[in-house]
Amino acid sequence: MIVSYVTSYIKEIGRQYRSCFSNKHFLFSFFTGIFVFAAALVISSYAVGFATASASNPVTDLILDNIRVYDVDGFFVNGAVIMGLFIIAVCFLWPHRLPFTAKAIALFIVTRSLFIILTHIGSFPTQAVIDPSTQNLIQDVIGTNLYSSLFLGKDSFFSGHTGLPFLMAYLYWDKRWLRYIFIALSIMFGVVVLLGHLHYTIDVLSAFFISYGVYRMARILFSRDFHELSKSGNEASYQWK
Numbered sequence: 001m002i003v004s005y006v007t008s009y010i011k012e013i014g015r016q017y018r019s020c021f022s023n024k025h026f027l028f029s030f031f032t033g034i035f036v037f038a039a040a041l042v043i044s045s046y047a048v049g050f051a052t053a054s055a056s057n058p059v060t061d062l063i064l065d066n067i068r069v070y071d072v073d074g075f076f077v078n079g080a081v082i083m084g085l086f087i088i089a090v091c092f093l094w095p096h097r098l099p100f101t102a103k104a105i106a107l108f109i110v111t112r113s114l115f116i117i118l119t120h121i122g123s124f125p126t127q128a129v130i131d132p133s134t135q136n137l138i139q140d141v142i143g144t145n146l147y148s149s150l151f152l153g154k155d156s157f158f159s160g161h162t163g164l165p166f167l168m169a170y171l172y173w174d175k176r177w178l179r180y181i182f183i184a185l186s187i188m189f190g191v192v193v194l195l196g197h198l199h200y201t202i203d204v205l206s207a208f209f210i211s212y213g214v215y216r217m218a219r220i221l222f223s224r225d226f227h228e229l230s231k232s233g234n235e236a237s238y239q240w241k
Contacts (some may be wrong), residue, residue: 033102040109047113072196100225128196164206
């Protein structure tokens, strides 16, 4: 029974991929999404570098002032990598969603880049130490520059660890189990970065509101791609008019 279900599911996924990647409209939107996502990562790297070099003095924080620092090095780095792999796997389960998802995440990254350029407050005086020497394998896989940009920069506002899974919850809101998983991940990472004093409280709380705003903007800016989300994999046509 289980084998039959898995086989049927794999065949269905295959049909969806053949349908999508044989459609020129989908291919154009897909590769456009990949391009803007890659461009967003480059923009983010420069923004983090600028924020790190321009970091000013730290400020007080009602929550951080009243809790001690916890060692969250492993959760902060390894947890984020595992979440990233999970997001990639989820994205490729529904190929017709790929263009909108890639563009929405790119918009999220660019929006965050703008914020960290405008707001580069110094790190909280006490915080968990992120030791790069303990994550050599991760650095080798994603590259030292991307690793430094994601985990070692002085880019506080707003928390990407909190905001990205919350955005994913909206992107897959119709998949109840995914919605709950992503919301749980968002809350978990919010707690982790606060326990490690890696973000100010405002960085975490604002991430929920900004992520929702990014989602609403993405629906407007990429309305054609969003329209395909209401369809099943077999019905998605990308025959835009």
